[in-house]
Amino acid sequence: MGGGTTNTYKTSEIARIIGIHPNTVRLYEELGFIPKPIRQPNGYRIFTEFHLEQIKLVRIALQIEVLQNGLRKNAISIIKLSAAGDFDNAITLTDNYIKQIRTEQNNAEEAIKIVKELLRGNNKKEVGLLLSRKETADYLHISIDTLRNWEMNGLVTIKRKQNGYRIYSENEINQLKIIRSLRCANYSLTAILRLLNTLSENPNADIRTIIDTPSDNDDIISVCDKLLTSLGKAQANALVMRKQLVYMKKTINSNPPL
Template structure:
């Protein structure tokens, strides 16, 4: 069995030795054995775990708990809980696919708005109903409203009610937040889109340009999610191999 010193495994992975120590401290790799002189001894399992972690963190998808889930997956693998790590990766892929569907739906909603298609308000929803339907917290809804992203009507008793039109707008905001747009940038985006019906929304989300303020902070959501899904599929294969090798 091949073994490595800290400097050797750092060179093999292509990182600084301090990064090796940091990954150990954060629980992203298994605790290495130590020689009587205190030197760490790393194995091929550590090499594979490093590769897994670097693949997992290659694409920064931070919103909606995706980052937290992938960190949890890496830590589970580092602890030798490969079955848990596999399950978390499968959940991660499912959530990415849902975010992609959300983004595609948001694109269609905006196109309908820009085309002048009438938006009917056939239903009224309470905040809790909207929160559960969209999968976002009520605190998040309040924050968006306080920052001017949505003006919600109130009934005579003071309770907020959301219309179908409000839900459409919230779906767009949800995807833009997943793309790491700031609240200020979303305001600008919604404003400029209303003034430019010819804009290609999907291209804007995928290929932001420095001179287009409406997409100044876009993290290429659709492209990032696709890349993250492909990486996650590779992670599944790696985890299956690691589980088999250590069972």
């Protein structure tokens, strides 16, 4: 509809170009993901190149699956800054967002390294260590509720004394250290259980592969069940987001929405 940066589009046209339903365009407007378009006297919305490129950014950003530690919230903030035409701050936030993703990746990889060291027995052995549930929680710097949750989810089985109280030996505490390391890096309980079950059958199994590969029998798979893969996709998407923002800054900054 014309040339250069003066192109305008109806709702149906911009939806067709992007490949989404017109209702999705209206939803993005309601959520503040795109600038509010002007309306003709008959009520029809008129969209510009800004809207077109902004919707492309939204589609890229919303592909990111990882939700932990505010990653999704940051992606939404980037979208809204761009929608307001504040490309400089959107790019700055994207750079911080990429750094955060890389930190999460480092934490995930470091947790695997710690698990390998624990399994090799490189950590200090606490020979004869026998602790109560509270003592174990204090020893591992976790809450009793967290410890109870891990037990209820089958991550660790604890023996009981004759009086019915649980007693945590060196083996259980070492296993709890593995669970703690993986949970601190945001691996899901399902992924950790999958790893522990595999290692009980095959101590030489590749930890990195097992922790990141959901079973075919899993009916529902969360992003943290394949954390390494999800973080990798998040980083790739964030880099594309940044490229899109730089492009928008160069081509649209002097051409705000009508």
